[in-house]
Amino acid sequence: xxxxxxxxxxxxxxxxxxxxxxxxxxxxxxxxxxxxxxxxxxxxxxxxxxxxxxxxxxxxxxxxxxxxxxxxxxxxxxxxxxxxxxxxxxxxxxxxxxxxxxxxxxxxxxxxxxxxxxxxxxxxxxxxxxxxxxxxxxxxxxxxxxxxxxxxxxxxxxxxxxxxxxxxxxxxxxxxxxxxxxxxxxxxxxxxxxxxxxxxxxxxxxxxxxxxxxxxxxxxxxxxxxxxxxxx
Numbered sequence: 001x002x003x004x005x006x007x008x009x010x011x012x013x014x015x016x017x018x019x020x021x022x023x024x025x026x027x028x029x030x031x032x033x034x035x036x037x038x039x040x041x042x043x044x045x046x047x048x049x050x051x052x053x054x055x056x057x058x059x060x061x062x063x064x065x066x067x068x069x070x071x072x073x074x075x076x077x078x079x080x081x082x083x084x085x086x087x088x089x090x091x092x093x094x095x096x097x098x099x100x101x102x103x104x105x106x107x108x109x110x111x112x113x114x115x116x117x118x119x120x121x122x123x124x125x126x127x128x129x130x131x132x133x134x135x136x137x138x139x140x141x142x143x144x145x146x147x148x149x150x151x152x153x154x155x156x157x158x159x160x161x162x163x164x165x166x167x168x169x170x171x172x173x174x175x176x177x178x179x180x181x182x183x184x185x186x187x188x189x190x191x192x193x194x195x196x197x198x199x200x201x202x203x204x205x206x207x208x209x210x211x212x213x214x215x216x217x218x219x220x221x222x223x224x225x226x227x228x229x230x231x232x
Contacts, residue, residue: 029077030057030227040073042108047071058223069217074114076104076212083232086164089225094156095128096220099143102164103211114214116202121164121173125156140175144197148180167232
């Protein structure tokens, strides 16, 4: 083969590779206008306490009765996910508590609550909520399982950028562009860790490899925006 032809083929291959579109594109989970794509855990629709304004999805606590919110409840995606990269921004109220759960298995007959199956990235006002004094319960922690390697959470009233990456059992939490938690799910170490946690009372916890994304109603005002996901 002549050198000129060989170089042409090589360069063509490089150009094709560079110019090929990335098939793994971001998909919005929140359109900034409606709650389309979400429903209350174990229900057909979504509670009226989850509202949308100015591109923000938020939990309105005006109808609070004790720690419960009328028309609230945890909300989950209509779709289930396996390997994914989730990205969103959250803003917690003063003294507030919430969370982002993954691999939630929606079966009310077996699991009446979302937290019985779904591992959680904690959302918290670290300085204003009692859980801020508990190891593994602070913002960015893999709740009750693994604390952040470094704390990067911003105070209440400020926006935090959270990312959760799950690929073939490898789980990574990123908070404000810093990796804060890295672990491997579903192996023996994972099972042993769960057995030593508060989740040991629910046999299905942390066992599902496909499930829904969940935003938690913990009775406090919380806001979300720019929610998107990339399937891996």
